[in-house]
Amino acid sequence: MxxxxxxxxxxxxxxxxxxxxxxxxxxxxxxxxxxxxxxxxxxxxxxxxxxxxxxxxxxxxxxxxxxxxxxxxxxxxxxxxxxxxxxxxxxxxxxxxxxxxxxxxxxxxxxxxxxxxxxxxxxxxxxxxxxxxxxxxxxxxxxxxxxxxxxxxxxxxxxxxxxxxxxxxxxxxxxxxxxxxxxxxxxxxxxxxxxxxxxxxxxxxxxxxxxxxxxxxxxxxxxxxxxxxxxxxxxxxxxxxxxxxxxxxxxxGIGESEQGGKVAYAIRNSLYINLTNRCSNMCTFCMRETYPIVKGHHLTLQREPTAEEVIQTIGNPEEYEEVVFCGYGEPTERLDVLITVAKFLKSRGKRVRLDTNGLGDLINGRPIAQELKGLIDTICISLNAETAEKYEEICKSVFGKRAYPALIQFIKDAKRVVPNVQVSLVDIPGIDEEKCKQIARELGVDFRIRRYNVLG
Ligand code: SF4
Missing domain, CATH: 3.20.20.140 (Metal-dependent hydrolases)
Structure with a gap:
């Protein structure tokens, strides 16, 4: 309409x-x-x-x-x-x-x-x-x-x-x-x-x-x-x-409000999966609590979906070029569901991407990169800072000082098992873009800048 x-x-x-x-x-x-x-x-x-x-x-x-x-x-x-x-x-x-x-x-x-x-x-x-x-x-x-x-x-x-x-x-x-x-x-x-x-x-x-x-x-x-x-x-x-x-x-105020709780939502020819609204960070630029809308999709979940419900919601993945785990929350908070759904998608020959804050090891209490092997084709990890102190200031992780070193370790681990690894930063003032680029270079991964307030 x-x-x-x-x-x-x-x-x-x-x-x-x-x-x-x-x-x-x-x-x-x-x-x-x-x-x-x-x-x-x-x-x-x-x-x-x-x-x-x-x-x-x-x-x-x-x-x-x-x-x-x-x-x-x-x-x-x-x-x-x-x-x-x-x-x-x-x-x-x-x-x-x-x-x-x-x-x-x-x-x-x-x-x-x-x-x-x-x-x-x-x-x-x-x-x-x-x-x-x-x-x-x-x-x-x-x-x-x-x-x-x-x-x-x-x-x-x-x-x-x-x-x-x-x-x-x-x-x-x-x-x-x-x-x-x-x-x-x-x-x-x-x-x-x-x-x-x-x-x-x-x-x-x-x-x-x-x-x-x-x-x-x-x-x-x-x-x-x-x-x-x-x-x-x-x-x-x-x-x-x-x-x-x-x-x-x-x-x-005319028409209908977008229904909340979208588990799967399409933008261009990609399908995005919104597994959770939980996240171990509280980034200063995050809008999941203040404006949970991405390209007209309302992403506040009424409850977290089971793996079966996600698969059912996806329907026929053939319609999409790529399926991306990316919602208003950190997908690795629900690693078991992520893995089950990714296995389903790979069984259908789909290209799968994971957008993550890179703190999955701390969230799950074990190194998780190996578990993603063969299931994720591209992983995009939010770097967002050139130092641990800056990361704490911007991303306000529940893991405090442990967060940034764990994030860097996860990037290294991901590089061994995921074909395409990318790190990103949001272009807010105060982040040293050049130093972040340098970190990406040293880690041997791609680098990308995401525009503040532009989602999806
Ligand atoms: S990591 Fe992503 S979902 Fe979590 S607070 Fe930061 S921007 Fe929001």
Whole structure:
């Protein structure tokens, strides 16, 4: 299921065939649509559409083009709409200095009013910003007080501007323009936006994607934009669908929350196995307790699965290129289950990887590398520090000073029995990357840097 977070189905373009448009949206798995108001009339129609169709929600607001046309009485009426149960956002509002259809001062005044209204109702804002980034950012900064939330719709700015909007905690959405052959700069800018902060939108009836360019746009055409996003992020179409749907749920509260307790979860063409949420470390950067979501998958287990349950959940491993033991917890905390499942996977000829903190020997009270022989093809061990003291500071292991030497010993042991051994570090300040690289070189293993906050 996917969500079109920005459409204008109340526009005259859909007067004749709205039912057909909605039916095509359903066929294309568009589960929900947010119809975005641009004027008092359009906001009223948005609310009416939302009340008429179960899968439509409304956003209410006055487009910056119309900022000077709205009276105080109109504004009061608009404020009343904000109380409607299917209104999930305020906007579109913002600044448009490209067309300047309303004086800039009026646009700014209305933008402030929308932001106050959103705050009063604890709703996100849908922001239109065209050729006005500096003023938009200044106004948004003046409303930054812990409650500001929203999305910059139809983003068309630079990488630097995207970063500044992201710093405000905002989401960014891309329309069909990102599919245009001449949109390389936009695609480059999109790469700097974490996939956890993007939303899908069509801006129908405008900006139809390549393949439908020049035609009236409609929610079902999201299917043209998603492959481009998948390409930009190196993810699968399913990943983009799942992640953006979860993002829309988080921002607008529509759709369904991702079910917790995933034992097996797919990203790209790999299947990941989440055996436990226990870990002998409490790394300063770990998010397993604060944000247990990886690429739209919720990994807080209700209980730890048995080996049989894991195998049953995996189903047919043929569908995946590789199976990875990596969840929100340390897999070697459940070494017996790991070994049973790995044996099953090897019996099916699967490539198996283990992501570990490398403290399995201490966790299990015996050297464990030999037990992995023939079962694990690649092992990725978190090094995360160049000294035992630094490791203690960052990884806060229950094993204290014993942890780092045991980790180094495990890397050496793993090298003897596992074909590919890799050590990694997370790029947080304070870790001496060069020294870690040097340690990897001396141990004769590969080295990789993992980006902080980027999981899966
Ligand atoms: S080793 Fe991994 S799971 Fe354990 S605390 Fe550190 S980051 Fe989290």
């Amino acid at each position: 996917i969500i079109d977070t920005h459409a204008h189905l109340d526009f005259p373009e859909y007067k004749i065939d709205l039912d057909a448009v909605l039916s095509r949206a359903k066929e294309a798995h568009v589960g929900y649509i947010i119809n975005v108001g641009t004027s008092l009339t359009s906001s009223k129609k948005s609310v009416a559409l939302a009340n008429q169709f179960k899968n439509i929600y409304a956003s209410i607001g006055i487009h910056p083009h119309d900022a000077s046309k709205i009276s105080e009485q109109d504004w009061q009426t608009l404020q009343l709409f904000a109380k409607e149960s299917k209104v999930v956002a305020i906007g579109e509002t913002g600044l448009d200095y490209y067309r300047n259809r309303s004086p800039r001062e009026e646009q700014q005044r209305m933008f402030h009013k929308h932001l106050d209204l959103a705050k009063d109702h604890n709703l996100p804002v849908i922001i239109h910003c065209r050729d006005a980034s500096e003023d938009c950012l200044n106004i948004l900064n003046s409303h930054k007080n812990g409650t500001l939330k929203g999305v910059v719709h139809c983003f068309s700015g630079t990488k630097e501007t995207a970063e500044r909007f992201l710093d405000l905690g905002l989401y960014i959405s891309f329309t069909g323009t990102i599919t245009f052959p001449n949109a390389d700069a936009l695609r480059e800018a999109a790469k700097t936006v974490p996939v956890e902060r993007i939303l899908l939108e069509t801006d129908s009836p405008f900006l139809a994607p390549q393949g439908k360019r020049g035609e009236r746009n409609e929610p079902s055409y999201l299917s043209f934009t998603i492959p481009t996003l998948a390409n930009i992020y190196g993810l699968s179409i399913k990943d983009i669908e799942r992640i953006t749907t979860f993002n829309a749920y988080k921002l607008f």
